[in-house]
Amino acid sequence: MTETINKNSTLLKVGVLSISTLLTAAGAVSGTIPMMAKEFTNQSTAQVQALITIPSIGMVIFILLSSLIIKKIGKRKTVLLGLILGLIGGIAPFFTNDFHIIQIARFILGAGNGLYSTSTASLIGDIWKGDEQRNLLGYQSAIQTFGQSLAVFVAGLLIGINWHTAYLVYLIFIPIIILFVLGYTSKTEKTIQLQQKEAASHKKVEKKTTKLPIIAMIAILMSFVYFNAIMPQQTTTPLVIQALGLKHQEMFSTALAVAGLVGAVITAFYGKIYRIFKHYTPVLAMLMAIVGYVGVIYSPNMIIFTISMFIISGSSLIFPYIYGAVMEDVPSTSKDFFLSVAKVFNNGGAYISPYTMAATASMLGITGPINTIKIAMGYLFFAGLVFVILAIVRNKKANKSLIDDKAIKRA
Incomplete structure (x- = not known):
């Protein structure tokens, strides 16, 4: 013992x-x-x-x-x-x-x-x-x-x-x-x-029986997509303010700083939020980012713009979810490796974001900061759709396990 x-x-x-x-x-x-x-x-x-x-x-x-x-x-x-x-x-x-x-x-x-x-x-x-x-x-x-x-x-x-x-x-x-x-x-x-x-x-047979943690790997890939899409909050929204001609543009730095703190407060309640939304939590995160971006590009003034920035920052719920998903799906012997991969994908997504946004805009033949935000929203929609599919798969697996457990108890 x-x-x-x-x-x-x-x-x-x-x-x-x-x-x-x-x-x-x-x-x-x-x-x-x-x-x-x-x-x-x-x-x-x-x-x-x-x-x-x-x-x-x-x-x-x-x-x-x-x-x-x-x-x-x-x-x-x-x-x-x-x-x-x-x-x-x-x-x-x-x-x-x-x-x-x-x-x-x-x-x-x-x-x-x-x-x-x-x-x-x-x-x-x-x-x-x-x-x-x-x-x-x-x-x-x-x-x-x-x-x-x-x-x-x-x-x-x-x-x-x-x-x-x-x-x-x-x-x-x-x-x-x-x-x-x-x-x-x-x-x-x-x-x-x-x-x-x-x-x-x-678990001596773990290596022989454990399958690749496909769900965790897909979740990590979606976090890469998310980081590509969320970086324009910092890099592109200042240009959106100029494009919209909003007054009191000097409020941007304050809005961004406070938005980060709001995101931190929301993330601190991740455990309670997860108990309500379960594996649909990342879908909620993607929706918050999309709604926030919509608010940004249609802001009539800096007050609405700032509130929109707060909503976008709520999508930081994705961070604890991804790490939790890795620890839930990956064998204990591989946990550190997959967490390392997740961290690298997160940093990599953030780093190449300006290039991905520019390349996508070029492919679509569009320009301007507002269109860049719309592209980011498209990325977030795609990631949200994948997370919906992953949640459905997880729920089916959980229900099957529950049925199997009941069958074993009856036997």
């Missing part, structure tokens, strides 16, 4: 959830770009701007490597290594004026984030199941968004001193490391590993 984990431990939950705080905060220092461009006159503007995107490269590479590293040194040490690299890479620009060292530091920040990125969801799947797992996945996505907003706010305050100081925002990694070490102890990890070994011993 292995020891049990106190799943109701507040310290354990805080420790596991805390690691999501700075996961998407690499761009928090984007306000330093104009000041750095003035200082590094021997570098092109594009090279200075690339400091914001370099972490994405490191993140994708090390997301793919993370499952291999976890097998070598364990999940706890991998997360700690990622957090420590994030801290080092994050604050290094504070201490140097060497542009190339800053580039390397930004890559290290992304590499660190990539190492623990998958574990933000998989640790929840290792410990909690059912409704509690879904609740925590919702909180995890919300904390990720709140953390990004917090980092942007703090960096904005620090930039008032100089651009070097803005990078001290990544000192937030220190309390995160402390919370994780105290909450997710080595004893907790050993207990989980023993439980997983015991579970595996009762």
Whole structure:
């Protein structure tokens, strides 16, 4: 018999959830770009701007490597290594004026984030199941968004001193490391590993009998489509405001920032929302994004535009659903790998979105920001339709399993 984990431990939950705080905060220092461009006159503007995107490269590479590293040194040490690299890479620009060292530091920040990125969801799947797992996945996505907003706010305050100081925002990694070490102890990890070994011993034929997790794979592909379609909320809606000639266009940044927070609040209630909509939850997410986009392109003023942005952000419900679907459908031995794939597809979809939107517009022979939003709505409609089909298939499987279980009990 292995020891049990106190799943109701507040310290354990805080420790596991805390690691999501700075996961998407690499761009928090984007306000330093104009000041750095003035200082590094021997570098092109594009090279200075690339400091914001370099972490994405490191993140994708090390997301793919993370499952291999976890097998070598364990999940706890991998997360700690990622957090420590994030801290080092994050604050290094504070201490140097060497542009190339800053580039390397930004890559290290992304590499660190990539190492623990998958574990933000998989640790929840290792410990909690059912409704509690879904609740925590919702909180995890919300904390990720709140953390990004917090980092942007703090960096904005620090930039008032100089651009070097803005990078001290990544000192937030220190309390995160402390919370994780105290909450997710080595004893907790050993207990989980023993439980997983015991579970595996009762499933010796799993490799022979387990089929490919087709539903999870399709869900991951649809998240790729979703990210292609949702990025225009950031990249194209400012141009829509201009095309519509709305007054008070300066409200856009505030609208976008608050919309992110609204999305985080909605996602925090994911567990309760899932209990109502079940596997139709991603369909609800796609509908919210489509309705929000309709509001954006037909906005008569900035108030309606801002409300529409809030509705679009509610579609962030898709994040915890995808990770939950992977953990539900994929064998435990493959969970980390498939979560890594999901993270890569999400980042990849966001990265190529401007190119996909432009290519689709070119194929259709249309131009303009409003048409780009309409294309994004088409993508969302397609993804929603696929999620409807997946929900029907899941429900049929669940009903069949229920009938089979009843037949076995009668026998």
